[in-house]
Amino acid sequence: MSDDERESWYDEDAGPLVRLYAVTHGRSDNARPELDMLTLVVNASAGVRPRRPDPEYAEILRLSRTALSVAEVAAHLNLPLTSTKILVGDLIDDGQLKYRSPDPKPDAVARNPELLRAVLRGIQAI
Template structure:
């Protein structure tokens, strides 16, 4: 029999709190358009942060330098949808800023860039 003080889980088990509990049941945020490649940067140190979930502090620490939403999601080990909601909360509270990629339309597309992408796809 194992010692009662031994943990019954390990790091490979993943987060113990279900994702929906962290977001309080929210499944989407309609306030901000966040893509996987949207860059996020901390604007405030987090002093006075009223949100208790540790993921919020982790995001603030990670984003001292600009990070993409996908990178943040991987670092905090949460699904992308959950990460977007958490980042949206921090944006609303004024702790982080974000910059989404500028959409490219066909009129302003650089033909050389498109050729390079096509060449890369053909090389696969």
């Protein structure tokens, strides 16, 4: 088998192929249940190098120079939300990110039909 045949499954446009468990160092549980997709994170250590050597941590700190939601960070990193929450939690534990979770008022949202209609219109526009 030639090298071309062995490498034929690989597409150069795919970028680096790294398993998610390698990115999160084998962790799959969320140690920070207060983090959700709407939680805002911001870099609390501007100009300080990340304590962790993985490139994902440096990218999260770069992205969070202005407040971003965890969902936005996940989209920029092209990682699943669960993996991103683990990485963000690590940086919070290191004191390099600050976070603010949204107020948990699901009853107020559920009782506001105009807000629900606006969300539905937004989804339909996509």
